[in-house]
Amino acid sequence: MDSYETLLVREEEGVQEIRMNRPQVLNALNRTLKLELQAAMKAASRRREVRVVLLSAEGRGFCSGQDLFDEETDGRRSIGESLKTLYNPLIEAMLGMPKPIVAKVQGVAAGAGMSLALAADMRLMGASGRLVAAFSRIGLVPDSGLSYMLPRLVGLGRAMELAMLAEPIDAPQALALGLCNHVHPDAELDTAAWDFCRRLADGPAQALGLTKKALRRGAELPIREALAYEAALQEQAGHAGEYVEGVAAFKEKRRPIYWKA
């Protein structure tokens, strides 16, 4: 596995944890962290042994968004260029990865940190976690996929309010809005996240990758095309060993073992 300056990466039982490691600034995204996250996501995507990615962070916060001390903030720098070269490829690598990505959000996820959390396929939050669409607080607009993901998750009216007022969304509120899947007491979040990821890693890896594709793409397509896309993906799944093992296990009244399928 590669080693990084701003990330800690470990792998266990098919789960690869990619942990942001700049706790002193609540894991603000400097150039190195953005590039390393991009590289780590691409590497996880390629590695066959990795069945699930757990995106997490060191310290009391998940990610405070763009590192406001790393780049010029005098209004002359091209932020559009920074998004095109550093943020967008990262978000695309996450959305296109044919494996589930789970974000473990402890403490604050602000600005592009919130976008990162929303680009994961599922989110688990600690009870003291909070999401802040902080962009409008500093005179910017939602980026790194937030304008795409937020309305899809919470509806347009709510997305407008969250993006414009940028009030912190606490964990119970995030759960009620559908912005996270589960909330756990802070002290139990790490164990809960690993248990959750191990359950996913025990599943049929190829079928889960295709499920991600079906749900992400399906939401964008007209119904006839979505039906055709489902059929094409199912054709692929139906020829894989995972399907044979899944049905055999059902008939033999045992748990399926997908690792070897």
Ligand code: T3D
């Ligand atoms: O290229 C581009 O610019 C385009 C990309 C834009 C995408 C974006 O993400 S725009 C949004 C950028 N992020 C923010 O505006 C959030 C700024 N931070 C905050 O509002 C607050 O820090 C938080 C709400 C996130 C957390 O508040 P709190 O009270 O829990 O912590 P704190 O005391 O403010 O921060 C702790 C330390 O982290 C502090 O350092 P210090 O004083 O202990 O030495 C603080 O300066 C540092 N920190 C927090 N956020 C950032 C940061 N350092 C650099 N960049 C940050 N974003």
